[in-house]
Amino acid sequence: MSSTTAPSGLSRARRGQPPRRTGGAPGRKSKLSAQTTRTFFWLLLPSVVLLVLIHGYPLIHAAVQATHDGDLLQTGNFVGGENFANVLSSPAFWKAAQFTLWFTIVGVFGSWLVGLGLALLLRTKIPAGNTFKVLLLLPWVVPIVVSSTAWNWLVATPDSLIPSIFRGLGLGTPLFLADPTLASITVMVFKVWVSFPFMMMMISAALASVDTTVYEAASMDGASKWQQFTQITLPLIARSTYISWILMTIFCVNDFPTIYLLTGGGPVSATTSLVVLAYRTVFQDFATGPGVAIAFLMTMTLVVISVILYRQIRKSSVE
Numbered sequence: 001m002s003s004t005t006a007p008s009g010l011s012r013a014r015r016g017q018p019p020r021r022t023g024g025a026p027g028r029k030s031k032l033s034a035q036t037t038r039t040f041f042w043l044l045l046p047s048v049v050l051l052v053l054i055h056g057y058p059l060i061h062a063a064v065q066a067t068h069d070g071d072l073l074q075t076g077n078f079v080g081g082e083n084f085a086n087v088l089s090s091p092a093f094w095k096a097a098q099f100t101l102w103f104t105i106v107g108v109f110g111s112w113l114v115g116l117g118l119a120l121l122l123r124t125k126i127p128a129g130n131t132f133k134v135l136l137l138l139p140w141v142v143p144i145v146v147s148s149t150a151w152n153w154l155v156a157t158p159d160s161l162i163p164s165i166f167r168g169l170g171l172g173t174p175l176f177l178a179d180p181t182l183a184s185i186t187v188m189v190f191k192v193w194v195s196f197p198f199m200m201m202m203i204s205a206a207l208a209s210v211d212t213t214v215y216e217a218a219s220m221d222g223a224s225k226w227q228q229f230t231q232i233t234l235p236l237i238a239r240s241t242y243i244s245w246i247l248m249t250i251f252c253v254n255d256f257p258t259i260y261l262l263t264g265g266g267p268v269s270a271t272t273s274l275v276v277l278a279y280r281t282v283f284q285d286f287a288t289g290p291g292v293a294i295a296f297l298m299t300m301t302l303v304v305i306s307v308i309l310y311r312q313i314r315k316s317s318v319e
Contacts, residue, residue, distance in 0.1 A: 066292040072282070076289070083289040084297070093294065095269065096277040100253060103188055103273055107252040108245055110192035115199025119207055120233075122200075140197035148261035151190055152177075180270035183263050187271045191258055195251070199244055206240035207233070242313045246306050253302055274298050 066083055070076025087093050122133055139147065154161050155176035167173045176186045210233070218228050234241075256275045259265060265272035265280070272280075274294055282291030 062292050062295065065288045066296055067289070069289050071286045071288050079289065083293040087290050087293045087297065092269065092272075092277065093274075096272045096274045099184065099271060100273040100275075102184070103191065103255075103259075104249055104252040106188040107191040107195055107255075108248045110188070111195035111199045111248060112203075112241070112244065114192060114196040115201075116203050118196070118200045119203035122204060123207060136200060137197045139194045144194065144257045145261060147194055148190075148258070151186075151262060155186060177263055178267055180267055183267055183271050187259055187262055190262055191252065191255065194258065195248060199248065202240055202244040203237060206237040210236050239313055242309050246309045249305055249309075250302055253298060 064075065067078060067080055068076040069079050069083070118136060122129060126132065155163065157163070158167075158173045158175065163173050163176070174182055176182045214232055214236075215228055218232060223231070253273075254275055255273070256279065259271055259273055259276055260279075263271045265276045275298065278291045278294040278298070280291075281287050281294065285291075
């Protein structure tokens with residue numbers, strides 16, 4: 001036989017491919033795969049059933065309440081989508097939705113920018129870097145009740161520390177929690193302050209996996225620091241960035257204690273978010289149907305935003 005008629009397995013090996021297996025091996029492999037699949041199924045089944053019971057029942061019960069006109073004690077009469085229609089036609093709902101939107105945008109991108117800057121700073125050789133990192137984690141570690149109490153002490157009254165400083169500088173006495181605009185800004189800044197450590201740790205973890213030789217090669221090619229940041233750093237941490245945005249969006253939209261402990265949703269509902277509005281509707285007005293309808297609308301919005309950002313995660317893979 002000439003070399004042109006070499007066995008197919010040999011020619012496949014010359015091309016860097018393993019020779020084809022023949023005989024009963026594929027059937028045996030398929031049998032083992034089927035057995036492994038069944039084993040995993042039975043091992044996972046109890047956990048799946050438990051999760052369905054834990055999350056499924058409250059979801060079904062909430063759906064029932066959203067379509068009835070009852071209260072905390074009685075289900076009431078079936079009204080279909082009337083609660084959703086009433087919520088969507090309410091000015092209070094859209095005012096709360098507008099504040100929630102701004103609160104989320106500032107909370108997500110504000111904390112991300114601060115966290116990114118600090119994460120980049122911590123990569124440099126700074127004195128007592130580890131101690132500095134621990135101190136930066138305190139806003140995230142300290143219970144929100146303690147943080148909100150501290151901020152109230154700083155800004156709540158005209159005699160608080162920060163208004164007193166403004167007054168001493170001849171800038172007047174700002175009422176940070178009494179003026180609607182200042183209260184909204186204060187709540188958003190407070191959210192950034194308690195959230196940036198989370199973003200900092202997410203970004204620090206992503207930066208730790210970046211090979212420093214990439215930057216050395218870019219510097220040798222004449223790339224500036226800004227070009228290295230935009231063309232190397234941001235693409236390499238894109239996946240971590242989108243994941244942190246998804247998580248922080250969920251945190252911000254569902255954030256009740258940050259707002260309620262600091263302002264209670266006031267003044268004149270200026271800092272009332274959707275979750276605070278839902279709480280007031282259910283537990284103060286005892287209108288369970290509209291309150292649960294607000295929660296469902298929040299959930300659907302979060303699902304849409306999460307799907308959009310998840311698609312960005314899949315597109316952000318670096319070749």
